Amino acid sequence: MRDGTINLAGVSTAYEGSDRPVIRDISFTITPGEFVVVGGPNGAGKTTLLETVNGMLPITRGRATVCGLDVASRGYEIRRRVGYVIQNFAFDPLAPFTVRDVVMMGRYGLLGYGRRPGEEDRKIAREVMALLGIEDLAGRPIGKLSGGQQQKVLIAQSLVKRPDVLLLDEPFSNLDLGTRDFICGVLDGIADEGCTIMMVSHAFDALPDREVRVLVMNDGHLIFNRPCRADEVEDHVRTLSGGHHA
Amino acid sequence: MLEFLILNNIVCHAVEAMLFASIACSVLGVIITQMNISSIGFTMTHAAFAGAAAGIFFGLDGTVAAVLASLTIAVILGPLSEKARMPTDTILGILFGMMMAIAIFFISYMQYLGTGVNTSSLLFGNVVSLYREEIYALALISIAAVLFVLTFFKEITAVIFNKKIAEAAGIRVRPIFYALLFMIAISVSLSLNIIGGLLLYVWLVTPAAIAYQFCSTVRDLFLVAPLVAATVSVTGAWIGLQHSLPVGPLIAVVFSGLFLVAVLLSPKRRVPKGE
Ligand SMILES: Nc1ncnc2c1ncn2[C@@H]1O[C@H](COP(=O)(O)OP(=O)(O)OP(=O)(O)O)[C@@H](O)[C@H]1O
Ligand SMILES: [Mg+2]
Numbered sequence: 001m002r003d004g005t006i007n008l009a010g011v012s013t014a015y016e017g018s019d020r021p022v023i024r025d026i027s028f029t030i031t032p033g034e035f036v037v038v039g040g041p042n043g044a045g046k047t048t049l050l051e052t053v054n055g056m057l058p059i060t061r062g063r064a065t066v067c068g069l070d071v072a073s074r075g076y077e078i079r080r081r082v083g084y085v086i087q088n089f090a091f092d093p094l095a096p097f098t099v100r101d102v103v104m105m106g107r108y109g110l111l112g113y114g115r116r117p118g119e120e121d122r123k124i125a126r127e128v129m130a131l132l133g134i135e136d137l138a139g140r141p142i143g144k145l146s147g148g149q150q151q152k153v154l155i156a157q158s159l160v161k162r163p164d165v166l167l168l169d170e171p172f173s174n175l176d177l178g179t180r181d182f183i184c185g186v187l188d189g190i191a192d193e194g195c196t197i198m199m200v201s202h203a204f205d206a207l208p209d210r211e212v213r214v215l216v217m218n219d220g221h222l223i224f225n226r227p228c229r230a231d232e233v234e235d236h237v238r239t240l241s242g243g244h245h246a
Numbered sequence: 247m248l249e250f251l252i253l254n255n256i257v258c259h260a261v262e263a264m265l266f267a268s269i270a271c272s273v274l275g276v277i278i279t280q281m282n283i284s285s286i287g288f289t290m291t292h293a294a295f296a297g298a299a300a301g302i303f304f305g306l307d308g309t310v311a312a313v314l315a316s317l318t319i320a321v322i323l324g325p326l327s328e329k330a331r332m333p334t335d336t337i338l339g340i341l342f343g344m345m346m347a348i349a350i351f352f353i354s355y356m357q358y359l360g361t362g363v364n365t366s367s368l369l370f371g372n373v374v375s376l377y378r379e380e381i382y383a384l385a386l387i388s389i390a391a392v393l394f395v396l397t398f399f400k401e402i403t404a405v406i407f408n409k410k411i412a413e414a415a416g417i418r419v420r421p422i423f424y425a426l427l428f429m430i431a432i433s434v435s436l437s438l439n440i441i442g443g444l445l446l447y448v449w450l451v452t453p454a455a456i457a458y459q460f461c462s463t464v465r466d467l468f469l470v471a472p473l474v475a476a477t478v479s480v481t482g483a484w485i486g487l488q489h490s491l492p493v494g495p496l497i498a499v500v501f502s503g504l505f506l507v508a509v510l511l512s513p514k515r516r517v518p519k520g521e
Contacts (some may be wrong), residue, residue, distance in 0.1 A: 056413060076418060086411065089408070096466075097463075105404045105411065106415055108415050141462070
C-alpha cells in the first residue's frame, strides 16, 4: 500500500516577498486513498493550499507532512511522489516540445541527475497516454493542441511518476461534459489503487460515485472538512461560499 | 591548438578564439532565448562590459572585473526587483542603462587621459593580439557549457518548458537557473576581449534565433545553434583577417543577415498547402 497521507497542523503560508500569510492556521489529516474535493470562492486560497502540500510555497507557521515526510525540509522528495496538475497554463504554439516529451517530464525528478529515460520509463509513459486516450497525439507539438487535449497531457504527466498523492487544480475547466466523466472515471480508478487525490473543482456534476471528503476554503481559512456522498458536495459548497458559485 | 591546420599564427589564434567563444555563447544562448530571458543575458553582457572598463581603469584584470560585475547583476536581480516592487524587466532596463553609462564613462575618460589602453578592443573586440591563456580559458568554458547541457539536459529542457511544471516534477529549478547565470557571466566575460562589449549580445541571441527557425526539438536547437555560430564565426575570422576587415562587426552583420534569410526560409512560418 502506498503512503499518501497528508497532515497539516496549524499551517500558514505566505508568498515570497510578502509577510501576510494567504492561508492561515489550516489543520487536517487525509488518509491514503481518500478522494478530497476542495471548494471555495475565487481567491479563497485553494491553489495556495495545493502548493503548500507539495512544498512549493514557504510555510511560515505550523507543520505539514506528506507521505510521512516534512514538507518544509523535504519538498523535492515529496514532489517526486506527488503529482500536481497546475490550474493556469498556456503554451507557445511553436514551443519545441511534443506530447511525448511533456508526459515524460513527469518522471524527470524521479530519474535524478544524469539519467536519461529508459525503456521502462517509455513503457509507463505509453501506458498512461493510453489510459487517457492521448496515444495518438504523442508526436504532436503541445502548443498546437486544444486546451482540453493539453489538460489531458498534463494529467498524464502527473501520473507517469506513479504518484502516492495527486493534486489537481480545476482539471475540468477546459473539458467538455463527456471528457469530464471520462477523466472522473480515470481518477476513480487511480484512487482505487490507493493514490490520495486532492482536487480543486467547481464541477460538482463530475465527481466519482464514491464517498469523498469535502474541504471548503474561504478567505484563507478552512471552514468545512467532512466526508460526504458525491451528490451532497454541491449543496455544502454552495451554502458555505455564500452562493457565489456558477 | 590548430597550428597544424592554419600556418599563420595570428589567424590560427583568432580562429580558435572565435570557435570556442561562439560555441559557449550560442549553447547558453539556446537556453536564454527559449526561457525568454534575453533581457537578463543582455544586461549581464553589458555588466561584463562595464566591469571590464572600470576594472582596467583601476588597474585590475579586465576579465576578472567583468566576471564579478556580471555575476553581481545576476545575483542582485531577484532581490532588487522584489525590493523595488517593480517588474524584473523594468529593473533590467534600468540596470542596462546604468551599465552602458559606466562602461562609456570609463572608456571616454581613459581615451581623454590617453592611458594607452586599447579601448576600441573593449568596444568592438580584437582577435589579433590574443594571449594563449585567453584561448585556453575560452576552450575550457566552451567545454563546460557543453557538459552543463549534456549533464542537465532533462532538467534544462523541463525548466525551458515551464518553470512551475519543472518544479512540480521534483526538479531543483533554482540551482539550475543560478548555474546558468554563472556560466553566462563567465562566457561573456571571457568573450568580451575578442568580440567586444557592443556586439557580444549578438553571439548570445542570434545563432539560437537562427536555429529556432529550423528546429522543432530542444535537442536539435542545441546542435544547430553552435554549429551555425561556429561556422560563421570561424569563416568570418578567417576571411576578415585575410582582407583586413574588422572581424567582430563583420561576423555580427553576417549573423543578422542570416537570421533574416532564416526567417524567410523557415518551415515554421510556411503555411501548409490548402489552408
Ligand atoms: N504569487 C502570489 N503572490 C502574492 N499573493 C498571491 C499570489 N498568488 C495568489 N495570491 C493571493 O493569495 C490569495 C489566494 O489565491 P489562490 O490562488 O490560492 O486562490 P484560489 O482559491 O485558487 O482562487 P481561484 O478560484 O481564482 O483559482 C489571493 O488573495 C491572491 O491574491
Ligand atoms: Mg486557484
